[in-house]
Amino acid sequence: MNYETLLCEVKDQVARVTLNRPQVLHALNAQVFNELEAIFTTLATDPAVRVILLTGSGEKAFAAGADINELAGTDPVAGEAKARRGQAVFRLIETCGKPVIACINGFALGGGCELAMACTMRLASETARLGQPEVKLGLIPGYGGSQRLPRLVGQPAALKLLLTGDMIGAAEALRIGLVDEVLPADKLMERAEALAKTIVSMAPLAISACLEAVRDGSEASLEEAIDMEAKIFGRLCGTADKQEGTKAFLEKRVPVWTGR
Structure with missing residues (x-):
């Protein structure tokens, strides 16, 4: 599989998909969406893959959000189309038929947090920071965040994040149910791989x-x-x-x- 914004490797029936735009903290642009769609479509039908791990390269970010350079020039028609495109790709991830474990290593903001919420479960490093800061741009989440967040954490906690645009740390994300486990940064992928191995051993x-x-x-x-x-x-x-x-x-x- 040859991609410009992603890395992918498969070992022991576990695929690791890594966002790889470190210069912009893995911001989600049109090319990233195209490649996520392509790779998850492929992995969903690959009998050699039972579990998918999704992470960002390095320790700074899982995904820092939408690419603001692309977003700045959108009009109402383009904005709605952009939201629907992101929603469709994240829905593909959510419904691919295989467990997808988000391994959150650093920032997961805006679209990055929405991407994590579209996964089956979320593991976070102790240094992870999550949030939906769209109100600071005069927007709301566009890739399903305003709907998945309250389903995960309840309406009051979701609205607190949505209305303030605040970032929260991993411990608070665990407390409200936004992530499922918090690990030391150097143990994040080890734990994800162990969890994936357990799932692979099941029917x-x-x-x-x-x-x-x-x-x-x-x-x-x-x-x-x-x-x-x-x-x-x-x-x-x-x-x-x-x-x-x-x-x-x-x-x-x-x-x-x-x-x-």
Whole structure:
């Protein structure tokens, strides 16, 4: 895979995607969106990849936000199109069918914070700083941040961040539920890889079904959601992996998954 703004490597069924525009703290421009779309489309259908880690090169930033040089010249039509483009790419990441772990190493601001929120879970270094400072530019988040943030942390905490534009540290982000774990900077990727290894050891179809049930269920009524859960549970009961999993448990051995 050859990209100008991203790096990607795959090892032991785990892909590491690294934003690589360090000179601008990995600011998100049109090219980054195009390459994120391309790489996640590829990884989503690659059977050799079970988990995706997403991070920024170096220790200064995960992604510092939208590219202000691009943003400054937008009119209403271009602005809406830009927002919809970012939303579509982040929705692709959110719905790719594989766990995506954001490894937040430094600044995750504006679009960078929105990118992290589109991931399945978020690990942060102790030096991470997160926020949605769009009000300081006369804007609101445009890539789904005004919707994902309150779903993650609740409306009061979300509005505090959205209305003040304040940055918060990793400890506060953990307290309000914006990130799931906080690690020393030198342990961030080690922990992410260990978490990915654990997920890889589980049944592939069950992992993708968990993602499906939680994602789609959260966007439905409880009645619709539990009906969906029952259908997914039933579907999995007809798989070879379910047969293998239950048999291995009874035989007290490690299961061998086939993804069928």
